[in-house]
Amino acid sequence: MFSKKKITPVLGSKPRNTKPRLLFVDHVFHRKTRSFDFLVRIFEQGFDVETKYVDPSLPVDAAQLIDDSEYVVIGQMDFLTPLFIAAGKKVIVVQMYDGSAGLPDTHWQMNRQARYLNFSTTLHGRALSLGCDSMLVRYFTDPASVKPVTDMDTLRGFFWQRLPKSGINLPMVRRMMGDQLSHLHVHTPADDGSVFNEADLEGFDCPVTHSSWFEKQSDFAAVMDNANVFIAPRHAEGIGHAFLEAMARGMVVIAHDLPTHNEYIHNWTNGILFSQGVQSINLRDQMDKVRAISANARLTIERGHKAWVQSHPAMLEFIRTTPAAQMVKHAGLSANIDRIMAAYQQGRDPYEDALNRFSETRQLMASWRDFETEADQAPKNAPADQTDIHVFMGEGNSRPLTGSGWSVIEATHRWAVAQEADMTLPLTRDVAVTGVTLMARALEPCKLTVRLGDTVITSAPVELKETFARIHLPLAKPLRASASDGLKFTLSIDKVPAPHSHDPRSLSFAVKSLNVQTG
Amino acid sequence: MARVFIIDPVCAMEYGHSLNALKYFADLASHHFDEVHMVASQHLPRPADGSDDGVIRFFDFHYDYVLKIDRAPAPLELMHVPGQRLSPEAAATVEFSRFMTAYDIGPEDTLLYPSIDHYSALSLANVVGGLHPHQCPALLVRMIAVMEMTALNMTNPDAFTVVIDRLKGLLNVGLPLSICAETPTFGNVLRQRLGQPVHIVPYFAPGIDPLDIPQDGPITFLSGGSARPDKGFFRLKPIIEGVLTRLDPSQVRFIIQGPPDATFAAHTDYMRWLYSLPNAEILPGQVPYTEIVRSFRDSHVALMPYAQDVYANRGSAMLMEALMFGRLAICQAGTGFADQARLYNAGATCGTEDDFADAIVMFAQKSPEMIREQAALARRYYLEDVDRSCRAWIQAEAA
Numbered sequence: 001m002f003s004k005k006k007i008t009p010v011l012g013s014k015p016r017n018t019k020p021r022l023l024f025v026d027h028v029f030h031r032k033t034r035s036f037d038f039l040v041r042i043f044e045q046g047f048d049v050e051t052k053y054v055d056p057s058l059p060v061d062a063a064q065l066i067d068d069s070e071y072v073v074i075g076q077m078d079f080l081t082p083l084f085i086a087a088g089k090k091v092i093v094v095q096m097y098d099g100s101a102g103l104p105d106t107h108w109q110m111n112r113q114a115r116y117l118n119f120s121t122t123l124h125g126r127a128l129s130l131g132c133d134s135m136l137v138r139y140f141t142d143p144a145s146v147k148p149v150t151d152m153d154t155l156r157g158f159f160w161q162r163l164p165k166s167g168i169n170l171p172m173v174r175r176m177m178g179d180q181l182s183h184l185h186v187h188t189p190a191d192d193g194s195v196f197n198e199a200d201l202e203g204f205d206c207p208v209t210h211s212s213w214f215e216k217q218s219d220f221a222a223v224m225d226n227a228n229v230f231i232a233p234r235h236a237e238g239i240g241h242a243f244l245e246a247m248a249r250g251m252v253v254i255a256h257d258l259p260t261h262n263e264y265i266h267n268w269t270n271g272i273l274f275s276q277g278v279q280s281i282n283l284r285d286q287m288d289k290v291r292a293i294s295a296n297a298r299l300t301i302e303r304g305h306k307a308w309v310q311s312h313p314a315m316l317e318f319i320r321t322t323p324a325a326q327m328v329k330h331a332g333l334s335a336n337i338d339r340i341m342a343a344y345q346q347g348r349d350p351y352e353d354a355l356n357r358f359s360e361t362r363q364l365m366a367s368w369r370d371f372e373t374e375a376d377q378a379p380k381n382a383p384a385d386q387t388d389i390h391v392f393m394g395e396g397n398s399r400p401l402t403g404s405g406w407s408v409i410e411a412t413h414r415w416a417v418a419q420e421a422d423m424t425l426p427l428t429r430d431v432a433v434t435g436v437t438l439m440a441r442a443l444e445p446c447k448l449t450v451r452l453g454d455t456v457i458t459s460a461p462v463e464l465k466e467t468f469a470r471i472h473l474p475l476a477k478p479l480r481a482s483a484s485d486g487l488k489f490t491l492s493i494d495k496v497p498a499p500h501s502h503d504p505r506s507l508s509f510a511v512k513s514l515n516v517q518t519g
Numbered sequence: 520m521a522r523v524f525i526i527d528p529v530c531a532m533e534y535g536h537s538l539n540a541l542k543y544f545a546d547l548a549s550h551h552f553d554e555v556h557m558v559a560s561q562h563l564p565r566p567a568d569g570s571d572d573g574v575i576r577f578f579d580f581h582y583d584y585v586l587k588i589d590r591a592p593a594p595l596e597l598m599h600v601p602g603q604r605l606s607p608e609a610a611a612t613v614e615f616s617r618f619m620t621a622y623d624i625g626p627e628d629t630l631l632y633p634s635i636d637h638y639s640a641l642s643l644a645n646v647v648g649g650l651h652p653h654q655c656p657a658l659l660v661r662m663i664a665v666m667e668m669t670a671l672n673m674t675n676p677d678a679f680t681v682v683i684d685r686l687k688g689l690l691n692v693g694l695p696l697s698i699c700a701e702t703p704t705f706g707n708v709l710r711q712r713l714g715q716p717v718h719i720v721p722y723f724a725p726g727i728d729p730l731d732i733p734q735d736g737p738i739t740f741l742s743g744g745s746a747r748p749d750k751g752f753f754r755l756k757p758i759i760e761g762v763l764t765r766l767d768p769s770q771v772r773f774i775i776q777g778p779p780d781a782t783f784a785a786h787t788d789y790m791r792w793l794y795s796l797p798n799a800e801i802l803p804g805q806v807p808y809t810e811i812v813r814s815f816r817d818s819h820v821a822l823m824p825y826a827q828d829v830y831a832n833r834g835s836a837m838l839m840e841a842l843m844f845g846r847l848a849i850c851q852a853g854t855g856f857a858d859q860a861r862l863y864n865a866g867a868t869c870g871t872e873d874d875f876a877d878a879i880v881m882f883a884q885k886s887p888e889m890i891r892e893q894a895a896l897a898r899r900y901y902l903e904d905v906d907r908s909c910r911a912w913i914q915a916e917a918a
Contacts, residue, residue, distance in 0.1 A: 121791045129784030138794070259791070266795040269768060296768050300797035307800065 022047035022319075023069035027076050028055040035241065036075050038139075039094065046316040047071060054080065060341050071319060074114075076238065078103060079344035079351070081111040082337045082365060085325040091115070092319050096238025097123050097259040102348055106355040108132050110340075110362040113325040115318065119239050122259045135318045137311055138263075139239050140304035141248040147221070148298060149228045149250040152291050155180050155283055158227035158251075160187040160242070161196070163234060167276060168256065170200035173231055176254070176274065179205035180284040185223050186210040228252060228294065229283070232261060235276075240264070247271065248305075250298040252290055254281060264304075270296035327365070336361040364390055389487070389516040391425060413439075413468070413512040420492040421509075425516070427486050432478035434519040438471045439512035440464055442493060448509065451490040452479055461494065468512055478519055487516060523552040523629040524622065528578035528611070529636045529666055531560035531588040534808075536722070536836050538563070540633040541574065543725045547909055548631065558618070562591045577621075578614050581607035581638045585669055607671055611642035619646060624656050631659040631913070634701075636666035637678055644685035652693045659912065660686070661720060662709060663701040664832040664855065683712045690715065699912050702855030703862070705832035718912040721859060722839045723905045729845030729898060730816045732891040737798070738883045739772040741818035741846070743811065744837050746778040746786075746804060751824030751851065754872055756792060758824060759799075761876025762883075768798040771883040773822075774814050779804030815841070819890045820866060820882050821848040823856075824875055830854035838865070842901045845894045849878045863904070865897035 022043055030036050031053045043049045052065060054077050062083055072084045073092045076099045084091045091113065097120035108130035116134040118124035127134035159173050170186065177184075183206055188196040201208045214220040230246035232255035237243065240260045243253050247270065255261035257273040265271035270293060272281060283290050327333075336358045343354030355362055393414040405421030406414050436450065436457060447461035450473060457473050464471075481487050496508050525544045530537035541557045549555045561576045580588055605613065624630070632639065640660070647655050670678035689696050690713065699718035700706035706719045733739065746752040755775060762771060775793060778786055783804065793801055802814060815821075821841040835856040841848045847866035850857045857868040867878040882890065 121794050122787055125784040125787030125790065128780050134780075263791050263794055266792075266797060269763065270795075270797040292767060296797045299769055303797070303800070 019046065019048040020071060020320075021069040022049050022071040022073060023067060024049055024051045025065065025072060025074045025077050025080060026051055026053050028053040030075070035239075036094075039075070042312050042315065043073065043319070045312070046320060056345060059345075060338070062338075070324075071322065073117075073319065076100075078107065078111075079341050081114050082340065085111060085113045085365060086327050086334065086337055088325050088327055090319075090322040090324050092117060092322055094119070095123050095127070096120065098234070098236050098238045101126075101236070101259070104348075104352040104355060105130055106352065106362060110355060110365050112366050113323075115322045117315065117318070120259045121263045135315065137315055138304060138308060139241075139244065140301050140308045141241070141244045142305055143248045143298065143301050146245055146249045147225050149294055152228055152287070152294055154182040155229050155252075155290075156227045157181045157184040157229040157231060158187075158224060158246075159184065159231040160189075160233045161200075162189075162191045164190055164194045165192050166235060168231075168233055168235065172278075174203055176231075176278055176281050177229075178280055180282075181206045181229070183226070184208045185227060187214075187223075188212045224249065224251075229254065232256065237261060243271075244301065247297040248301040250294040252283065252293050253297060264300065269293065270300045333361060333364065360389060366392075389425060389427075389431075389518065391423075391514040391516075393511050393513060407507065413441075413510045415507045415510045416491065418508055419496050420490065422488060422490040423514075425487040425489075425514075427481060427483040430480065430482050431487075431516075431518040432480050433475060433487070433516055434478050435472065435474040435517040436489075437473070437515040437517070439468050440471060440491075440509060441466060441468045442509040443507050446509070447494040449492050449494075451492075453481070453485075453488055455479060464493065464509055468510075489514070521552045521627060521629070522554040522556065523548045523631055524556045524558050524624070525631050525633060526558045526578075526639070527633055527636075528558075528560055528614075528639050529580070529582065529586075529634075530574075531562040531580050531586075533564050533566075536724075537634070538574075539725060540723070543723055544631060544633045544909075544913075546725070548629075548913055551913055552629065556622075560588075562588055564589065564591075577618055578639075579610060581611055581671075582636070582666070582669060584671060607638050608641045608645075611638035612645045615639070615642040615646050626654055626656060629657040629659060631661075633661050634663045634666065635660050635682075637668065637670045637682060640667060640682045641685055644689055647694060648685075648689060648692070650694070652695065655694045658689070658694065658696040659699070660696065661699045661701065662705065663722070663834060664705050683709075687713055697912065697915070699908075701834040702832060703858050704855040705834075708832055718908065718915075720908045720912055721901070721905050722834045722836055723909070724836065724839045724843050727840065727843035729843070729895065730812070732819060732845065732887050732894070733817060734887050737770050737772045738820065738885065738887070738890065739774060739818040740820050740822045740849075740879055740882075741814055741841075742773065742775045742822045743802075743814055744776060746776055746782075749826040749829040751822075751826065752778070753789065754824040754875070755822075756789065757872040758822075758875045758879070759796065761873055762879050765876065765880045766883055768796070771798060771879065773799040774802065774818050775799055776802040776806065776814070777804050812844075815844040815846060819846060819887060820879075821846055822875070822879070823848055823850045824869070824872070825851045825854055825856075827851050827853040830856065834859065839901070841865075842894070842898050845891065845898055847882070847890055847894050847897065849875060849882070859901075863897040863900040864893065865901070866893075 024040055024043065026036055040049055040051060050069065056077060060080065060083065066087050070090055072089045073094060074080055075094045076096050078093055078095065078100050081091060081093055092115045094117045100123055108127055112132055116127045116132050118127060118134050118136050119139060121136060124134050124136040157177065161169055184204060186201065186208060188210055189212055190196065201210060211223065228251050230243060230251040230253045232243045232253060235256045236258040237260045243255055243261065244264065246253050253265060253271040255265060255271060255273060257275050262273055265273055267273045274281065340354045340358055344351040403421065403423030405416050405418060407417050433452060442464035444466060446464050448458065448464045449456060449461050450458045457475060462471055493509055525541055525548060527537050527541050530541055541559060545555045545557050556575055557573060558575045558577050560578050560580050562580050563574060563576050566572050667682045668675040668679040686696065686698065698709055698713060699720045700709050701722055703719055706717050709717045742755055744750055759773065777790060783790065793799060802810065821837060823835065823837060830851065831854060833855045838848050838850065838856045838860060842863065842865055848860055849867045849869060850860045852868040852870045860866055860868055869875045869878050
């Protein structure tokens with residue numbers, strides 16, 4: 001399911017073994033398009049990079065993918081993230097709007113231990129909103145690598161019909177541009193398997209040329225050199241190398257109003273954005289504006305490229321400082337990750353269903369920090385659906401909690417404000433609780449009583465200390481709880497501690513984590 | 520021996536303006552007093568290199584509800600009354616009494632607050648209010664219309680009124696209290712409320728040298744600092760749209776500091792719009808000081824469309840830093856700092872977004888050299904004013 005290729009470092013002045021090893025996991029399609037080579041060259045400035053290409057339509061072979069690399073950068077293969085988190089790697093995911101925007105929120109919630117390099121402003125905002133550590137990077141073509149447009153007296157279009165079934169196709173171009181073009185070149189190979197219909201070339205009021213293959217890069221460049229209007233072929237882009245190259249040339253880019261187009265194009269200033277169903281775009285009657293758009297497009301790329309080059313050291317530092325993922329050795333975890341990844345390969349909806357179904361696995365991966373010891377005690381052959389329920393009370397907790405008596409959330413824990421506080425954990429299935437483990441402390445020593453539903457599960461009040469300590473509460477007889485009711489815990493202490501610290505808030509006891517063992 | 524204590528209990532972070540102000544006033548006071556002591560919050564981090572910065576760390580911090588700081592463990596002696604929960608005012612009063620005792624403060628001493636906060640003002644009034652004038656230290660209180668108005672469970676106007684009433688009480692019994700305001704506008708407010716003249720001492724950003732002004736490229740406008748509504752972050756869109764109807768993007772450039780990660784997601788659409796501008800550089804929400812300096816170096820004019828109501832009396836550190844770096848500013852009219860900008864001829868003041876766009880267009884058509892000359896003059900006026908007003912205040916009281 002995968003193949004690997006050693007990329008020869010471009011800047012290989014240092015011996016390879018002085019740099020940390022980085023595995024770059026890329027989509028097999030990019031072996032042909034070389035879309036991420038520019039990134040690999042940047043990574044090679046700080047890491048010894050090995051690239052492995054993965055075909056997402058084939059079963060994942062974890063044993064062959066995971067090697068001894070310290071860092072793993074995943075390029076557009078987001079679904080592999082939990083595999084490398086579970087392996088304890090330093091995981092960085094390069095996200096693209098076209099590939100990642102459709103992922104459910106639970107995907108990010110599960111994979112918070114990874115860092116994200118985002119090429120889309122929109123996706124960067126989404127990753128941040130879901131509690132992930134994300135860095136926004138904005139790619140810009142080197143304007144020196146392309147020939148600028150000089151002749152704007154007539155309008156000459158270029159259109160690659162990549163996805164004719166999407167609606168961005170020759171009939172749409174004909175409708176949108178009418179008789180404004182003096183020449184149109186159409187590149188015809190389609191990504192969606194459509195067979196090119198020559199009849200689509202008819203009906204234009206200008207000469208139309210077409211190509212199905214460029215033998216050399218220079219052949220493509222020659223066609224682009226002759227055009228000054230670029231019609232972007234897709235609704236949305238990951239980075240958008242082609243339209244950014246067109247902007248670098250000073251071509252007037254006409255693109256659908258979605259990321260990343262609308263993250264680089266300020267409508268009618270340095271390009272033109274259209275919505276589905278657009279009837280026409282009038283350029284011919286405002287050629288002064290068209291010339292300004294051309295100049296501004298070039299200006300955008302000239303300025304942006306400088307910032308892009310300057311951002312490389314920060315990008316390398318962002319990768320270098322990624323913490324290694326921490327994962328418990330937990331029965332069923334590996335099998336559940338395999339099931340979640342397999343579900344991704346079946347489509348978006350099965351993937352979301354799997355993320356919801358294996359909520360404990362998701363939770364365990366998202367809130368790893370307090371479960372160093374409990375997990376080792378899990379029975380070796382526990383069925384996959386009998387994983388314990390883990391709740392992390394600090395920031396980053398992704399499990400929806402309802403409860404009362406708690407103060408604002410803190411980085412690693414949550415304080416109760418008075419003598420009693422409660423919380424209800426939602427359940428996805430009926431469970432039998434066999435024990436509960438807490439990490440808790442109080443402002444000063446006191447006695448804690450814990451109730452699960454109406455049943456007191458502390459056989460005698462437990463002493464809470466001033467520092468966090470693990471409190472294990474085994475149940476003599478399993479307590480059944482239904483998915484409809486959830487698990488309601490009530491924690492109470494025998495007295496409210498008198499304030500004796502500098503903190504003026506009303507505080508009594510704090511809980512870091514809660515682990516519910518089920519049988 | 521004449522001692523002066525420069526006090527700021529809210530100075531709890533090594534960055535920001537409080538520590539700079541503490542050091543600046545300490546330096547100035549050293550010309551008039553035998554002994555100068557700086558007193559800050561006990562939570563003020565110590566220098567990373569282990570050196571002694573000469574700051575006494577004493578007071579607790581009572582503003583957790585508006586400002587998040589890294590708290591140091593509290594020394595036992597500052598833990599107020601064991602077993603009893605105190606209000607912020609009561610706690611601040613206990614601390615201030617202990618401070619007076621610990622340093623044996625007497626009538627020969629001077630207490631100078633570079634920017635007094637609400638609970639310090641109340642604790643000061645509670646403790647010295649009971650003294651006879653000849654027992655009381657000289658009190659120099661500077662007010663900047665920020666932390667005086669910040670109190671738990673009280674609106675800003677009410678909190679300010681409480682402070683004014685307490686200070687008035689001290690004046691009425693003849694205690695040696697001298698008040699100064701950061702801006703002329705706020706000075707007027709204080710004069711009316713207290714019924715006596717006040718000094719004016721502007722904010723000062725010491726140790727900043729003017730930067731060379733960029734000679735190449737278009738005139739560049741800097742919107743720096745926190746990307747908050749009250750700092751006009753969301754007025755940038757109509758302002759820039761207005762500019763782009765009058766100027767080509769190649770004729771003007773913007774450097775804009777974006778929001779921190781915590782609030783970025785809430786403004787993704789707005790950020791996408793800003794990022795798509797062909798003539799804007801967007802900075803991250805948190806930048807190191809070197810990057811702040813770089814952003815001033817690459818710009819010509821600071822853009823400050825701040826909320827008029829919030830800044831009606833307030834000065835602005837951004838304006839003063841811009842002046843010190845040798846840059847002009849376009850300021851929101853009706854703010855405390857707009858008067859200062861006018862006084863120093865430091866740029867332009869505007870009311871609406873359209874006015875801001877017009878002012879940007881006007882400055883964009885000037886040469887960098889014209890801007891440099893005007894900024895250099897403004898800087899000189901500002902420095903002279905600060906020096907004169909500061910000395911006048913301290914000298915008058917020290918004499």
